[in-house]
Amino acid sequence: MRVISGIAKGRNLLVPKNNVRPTTDKTKEFIFNCLNDVSGFEVLDIFAGSGNLGIEAISRGANFVTFVEIAFASVEVIKKNLALAKFTNKAKVIKLDFLKGLSLISENKNTFDLIFADPPYENCFESVLLEKIDTSNLLSNDGILVLEHSNTNFQTNLEVLKTKRFGETNVTFFRKKNCHLSGNF
Secondary structure, three states: OEOOOOOOOOOEOOOOOOOOOOOOHHHHHHHHHHHOOOOOOEEEEEOOOOOHHHHHHHHOOOOEEEEEEOOHHHHHHHHHHHHHOOOHHHEEEEEOOHHHHHHHHHHOOOOEEEEEEOOOHHHOOHHHHHHHHHHOOOEEEEEEEEEEEOOOOOOOOOEEEEEEEEOOEEEEEEEOOOOOOOOOO
C-alpha cells in the first residue's frame, strides 16, 4: 500500500496485522478523482485502519486529519505511517470506538469538510454511523462523507451523490441535503 499522489507520492505505508481491509489504489484513485481538490480541508477518518485515506488527503493538501480507531495495532500503525510520511504535525489519532470518538469530537463542536468511513462489513454499522454523523453536525455545510460498505440496506437523511462498486466494496458519497458542492459528481 502506498500514497498515490501529492507531496508524499510513492511513500509505502504499513498495514496492521489485524483484520484491516485497506482501500485499494484503484478505489482510492476513484475517490480522490471524484473529490477533485481537498486543499485546505479538515478531514475525519473513522475506522481509520492503517490511516491510508487520511494520509492520502494530507499528501494532496488537506489541512488536518483526525483519525478515529479502536484497535491498538491499527493506532500504532497509523502513528508510524504518519511519521513515515512526515505528517505527524497535521494529524491527531483518537483511540476510541467510533460512537465515543464521534461524541467526543461533537462535544468540541468540530466540523469537517471531508469524512471517510470504512466500518467492518460484518458489523453493519452503516445506519448508526450515518445517523450519528448527521445528528452531531460533524459534516460542514458543503462537506462530503465517503462511505465504503458492502451492505446497501441502510437509512440516512443525507443525500446520496454517487455510488460505485469495486468487487465486494461499494463507495458512496453523501452530503447534507440542499448544500452547494464542487467535485466530479
